[in-house]
Amino acid sequence: MTTLQRKARIMDAHRMRRAITRIAYEIVERNKGTDALAVIGIRTRGVPLGQRLVEQIAAHEGEAPPFGYLDITLYRDDLQTIAYHPVVGPTSIPFNINDRHIILVDDVLFTGRTARAAISVLIDFGRPRSIHLAALIDRGHRELPICPDYVGRVVPTARTEAIQVNLSETDGEDVVYVCDLPPLTEPQS
């Protein structure tokens, strides 16, 4: 594991809750309810975030949209170049996605490649009526023509920085940090 130097806290539990609640409202509003709506989290931290969105939507509308999650490992476009072994994680989409409005949920939107891979996974599962993208943090630096539909917070960053999203489900606390990537001391092999 690379050690990250935390340098600023950009979202605490309170703000995170507010951001998720707001996104949930926006989703309901834009879709005019929960009809044909479904939420799919991108592993790993998109999964608890997606579940929270579903809970918020249910609290508001009285009805929870179906929820699933997917693993993009096998769809990554950098499998040929990365230097570690990504573990293949589970994918579970226990409903038919055909003709549904799918909300894809991820923690951080960065280059857009993860979202691209997630869209490919979805399309192999069927033909949704639409796919929209929700991200807790948009940190910029897109490499693909992908634009989020729902964002918790836009955070301009440098490429030498990283965004660390901690969630109570996976990390014991709800907080987002901006960190410095450690300088590359050795030439990349």
Added chain:
Amino acid sequence: MARSDLLIRGGRIADPAGDVLLPGDVLIRDGAIVEVASSIDADVPVLDATGLVVAPGFIDLHAHFREPGQEWKEDIASGSRAAVAGGFTTVCLMPNTVPALHDQERVRFVMARGREVGLADLRVVGAATIDIAGSKMAPLGEMAQAGCVAFSDDGHPILDSGLMRRILEYAGQFELPVVQHAEDTGLTRGGAMNEGVIATRLGLGAMPRCAEDIIVHRDIALLEITGGHLHIAHASSAVTMDLVREARERGLQVTCEVTPHHLFFDENWVASCHYDANYKMNPPLRASSDRDALIEACIDGTVDAIATDHAPHLPDEKEMGFGAAPFGVIGLETAFAAAVTVLLPHLSLPRLLRLFTTGPARVFGFDDRGRLEPGLRGDVVLLDPEAEFIYDVASSASRSRNSPFHGQRLRGRVVATVSAGRLVHGGGNRLH
């Protein structure tokens, strides 16, 4: 011929009949030893043996030179070069060439080719049966007249008991041994290595040790009624050693040879070599307890000779998969070093050398070689028993490369070989 005069000077002489190394010189004239003394002066070329051990040229009772018929694996010239590089000045060739050496013309052909090449003295073990097919006795008498030294179907056993009985009886009149490749093939069909947990793990066809024991047992039982001389080729089993000891105690003329590879390796090597078919031979490498018994039998004198069973095959032939690869390994150039490495901790050098000289000479009845005495053939080797090296098969004079000793650390080097007074291997810088 002037070149067959040679004075070997300044070495320490190992007389296999004794048990000590004594400084001394050996004078050879016209290819024969004329004098062995502590210091000799003569007006002949001198081979400087300073710092080396001087011993009789080695005698191999068991080698396959593949000529005629399979010259791509080996021929008489390349085999002869490998022999003298390993210190062997006499090599007895097995008859399983293509065609088999089962008549006097073929026996004479091989011996004549050996003289043409002119390195080692090549002798022939005549086929015991026509085409070594195991059914019809070959003309043993005519082959004896042509100069063959023993009879064998080596590569195959003489399986039929009645036939084996008749061959023992018939060969007895010429006072020549019958050399048995002891393998009950009904037990070894489809086999590739010794039976046991390693063969099971590797999924290789198993060859139980009793396949050898049964034939040795039977042949000794036959010898009781036939008389004559039975020689067990490439003995690999602890039981064989017990049977030979016991038969000799009862006065039967039974001799045996072991190979350097059975002394050096055991079946565990087949597991650790990752299916390298250069560890596939027949008989197969046995259990470590068998190997211990062979070493013990070399020490106590049960084993008469170390014989190479030099069996060349090309790399592609060996690389067909372990089960499909042919049996056999080359061994002329590593035999002495393998024996020194394994046996020298237990045996003095002169006693070890008996297994290469007086021992095999006695088995095949050579009375003109095997010792350093006036009147005997001028076959001499110069040895450095202390030299350590890592064997590289690429250095071999053989046409083949199928050695299990490749990469092994060995001790004991053949520095020079003199055959009938002529320097035929090494020692160029010591010749004055």
Added chain:
Amino acid sequence: MIAESTGLARKDLLGLEELTAEEIRLILRTAREFREVLDRPIKKVPALRGLTVANLFFENSTRTKMSFELAQKRLSTDSIGFAVSTSSVKKGESLRDTAQNIEAMRVDMIVMRHSESGAPRRLAEMVDAHVVNAGDGCHEHPTQGLLDLYTMQERFDDLRDRRVVIIGDIAHSRVARSNIHGLLKLGAKVGVCGPPTLLPMGLPELGVDVYPHVEDALAEADIINVLRIQLERMGVPLFPSTREYASLFGITPERLENAGHEILVLHPGPINRNVELDSRVADAPGSVILSQVTNGVAVRMAVTYLLAKTRLEAGHGAL
């Protein structure tokens, strides 16, 4: 985000004897995710695009070959099959020739079935490409062993202390050997059962119990793996007749009933119906024999994926 880093730290999959328990668990865990992919509407993922695989079957095996090919297609590899007819094998191509040809074609992975024990091991030492053993002689059939383990784990989460008995020709079975090694590593208790002529030497030294009678084996087994039986090998009959084999060792509903407890029955296929396995057992409602076939694709996907990752790591490790 930095992903968890685990993988098969080896170039080849040649047998289960050389794998650690952890490696076996990793393969089975990964196979579980691929098993899910097989239930998707589009059963193909782009994970190994650009990887070239050669399927070298020097011995006929339609099923194993199909299973490997399907696994490769599901991972989007470029696969080629070498039609190695039995006649050309008889003529004899040395493994070195094979290796040199494959290297010249710049293949990344070789799946090899060969009648000679150890042939994939020899090949693996001669080529840079990954080698997957698809069954070698009487040695190992690691992917079959893995799919058997996978299928057993579907029923019994943890195989520790489970009693598994392999029934049939143990001496000549690569499936038996891969099962033995894999099961022992996962902590199962392994037994074998079959005619004495079909049991090799040294089984107790491997940690395997021998059951001379099938009834005794069934009395203690949680799982049995029933091997396909062959009357002859190289023209030598190994037992008197298939009828006699069926009566002594055949797995019938009656024999299973008499065991007095439920037993999971596996068979690597193809089945000699009513010889080693009664049709009523093979076709019983809870039979997992067809699941084995599906699981085989998932396991082979996992093996291909995990091995290919080691190539990618070694070859192009830029972040």
